[in-house]
Amino acid sequence: xxxxxxxxPEAYADARQRDVANHLGMWAFLATEILFFGGxxxxxxIYRSTYPAAFAAGSRTLxxxxxxxxxxxxxxxxxxxALGDAYIKQGRRRPLQFCLAATAVLGSVFLAVKASEYxxxxxKHLLPGRGFEPGAAPGLQLFVLLYFTMxxxxxxxxxxxxxxxxxxxxxxxxxxxxxAQHAPIEMFGLYWHFVDCVWVFxxxxxxxxxx
Amino acid sequence: MPExxxxxxxxxxxxxxLIALLVITAAASALPSGWWSTPLxxxxxxxxxxxxxxxxxxLSGQPALVRIFAVVGLFWLAIMLTLTAADYFxxxxxx
Numbered sequence: 679x680x681x682x683x684x685x686x687p688e689a690y691a692d693a694r695q696r697d698v699a700n701h702l703g704m705w706a707f708l709a710t711e712i713l714f715f716g717g718x719x720x721x722x723x724i725y726r727s728t729y730p731a732a733f734a735a736g737s738r739t740l741x742x743x744x745x746x747x748x749x750x751x752x753x754x755x756x757x758x759x760a761l762g763d764a765y766i767k768q769g770r771r772r773p774l775q776f777c778l779a780a781t782a783v784l785g786s787v788f789l790a791v792k793a794s795e796y797x798x799x800x801x802k803h804l805l806p807g808r809g810f811e812p813g814a815a816p817g818l819q820l821f822v823l824l825y826f827t828m829x830x831x832x833x834x835x836x837x838x839x840x841x842x843x844x845x846x847x848x849x850x851x852x853x854x855x856x857x858a859q860h861a862p863i864e865m866f867g868l869y870w871h872f873v874d875c876v877w878v879f880x881x882x883x884x885x886x887x888x889x
Numbered sequence: 890m891p892e893x894x895x896x897x898x899x900x901x902x903x904x905x906x907l908i909a910l911l912v913i914t915a916a917a918s919a920l921p922s923g924w925w926s927t928p929l930x931x932x933x934x935x936x937x938x939x940x941x942x943x944x945x946x947x948l949s950g951q952p953a954l955v956r957i958f959a960v961v962g963l964f965w966l967a968i969m970l971t972l973t974a975a976d977y978f979x980x981x982x983x984x
Contacts, residue, residue, distance in 0.1 A: 701947075701955045709962030716966040723970070724977055746915050750908060753937075757904040760945045764896050871945045875938045882914060882930035888922030 693858065700861050704868045715876050718828050722883060725824065729817025736821030737887035739804060741795065745885035748791050749877065755784035756874045763867045766850075769857035775850050781870070782843045785836055792833055796826075825884055832880060835873045842866055903944040910937050 690696040726733045762777030799822070803811045806823040846866060849855065855863055914933045918926070943949045948956055 698952055698955060701951055702958055705955055705958040705962075709958065709965070712962035712966055713969070716969060719966075720970055720973055724973070727977070742915075742918070746911070749911055753904065753907045753911065756907075756941065756945055757900060760900045760903075761897070764893070764900060768893060868946050871941050874945075875941050878937045878941070879931070879934050882918075882927070882934055886914065886918040886926075886930050888918070888926040 697861075697864075700865060701868070704865050708868065708872050711872060715828075715831065718824065718831065719879070719883075722824050722828070725817065725820050726887075729815075729820060732815045732817030733821045734887045734889050735815060736818050736825070737885060738889065739799075739802065739822075740825070740885050741798075742885055744791055744795055745881050748788050749881045751784050751788050751791070752874050752877050755781045755788070756871050758784065759867050759870050763860075763863055766855050766860040766863050767857055771850055771853065771855065774855065774863070775847065778843055778847050778850065782840055782847070785840050785843070789833060789836060789840075792829065799826075828880055828884070832873065832876055835876070839866075839870055839873060842869075899944065903940055907937055907940060910940075 686693060686696060690699065758777045758780040762774045762781065765773040765777060799805060803809055804822050806819050806826065810819050810822075843866070846862060849862065910933050914930050917929060917933075942959065946959075948959055
């Protein structure tokens with residue numbers, strides 16, 4: 679049995695106005711996220727122009743295939759999220775449940791690949807700090823530090839996303855979403871796609887620096 | 890429902906385009922590199938992000954106000970990058 683639909687809050691004249699307000703608020707939040715990540719991109723560009731050779735060398739320590747595979751996985755998770763959103767717009771809860779689960783699985787695959795990469799960096803003594811690869815070119819440690827900070831902040835966003843996904847899966851199981859009422863799905867989708875966009879830029883900047 | 894069939898086609902088409910762009914970036918990185926390598930990969934990344942913004946994040950169906958909010962974050966980012974770059978690339982000139 680589905681939960682009774684919540685009535686439209688008084689502040690809105692109609693559902694369309696409510697939907698636009700939802701999107702507007704979410705984009706205001708995403709603008710702060712753009713600048714949050716933007717500071718790291720700024721630091722990246724400054725240090726890459728200061729130490730171009732060390733950054734190229736640092737990029738070569740990363741596995742090209744891991745980065746490329748992870749990009750495809752994340753783009754796939756965006757597709758499943760967008761499909762889920764399209765399904766609930768038709769009021770179809772079971773396909774939505776399937777899409778949310780697929781998105782969560784793809785997000786977890788991404789994080790697992792990322793974890794194996796961190797593990798390899800550790801084994802190669804490429805963790806910034808005291809035990810860092812002795813005799814490394816100046817600037818290499820900066821590249822690695824930026825690599826861990828940027829991908830770490832990105833991975834943290836994905837962990838938050840996976841946590842929210844568990845909540846959405848439970849809500850959907852209880853029949854809380856309908857064709858008319860599914861704002862959490864739509865707003866979560868915006869967040870998930872945004873995190874995907876950040877990775878779209880991290881991929882060439884970290885993995886594809888030309889020698 | 891022909892309209893919804895069109896929606897699903899559009900989503901799959903967007904995904905196909907994103908993967909095609911990924912293949913182009915990955916393949917281009919195997920070519921002999923030059924000054925254009927990084928600008929090219931960033932250009933492709935921007936194209937991917939534009940697809941995600943307009944289709945997956947459904948900016949194309951939103952009123953102008955929402956679209957302005959989406960662009961404003963990027964605009965502020967551009968200000969931050971440009972002014973900082975202007976400082977870094979002129980500060981250490983000899984003479």
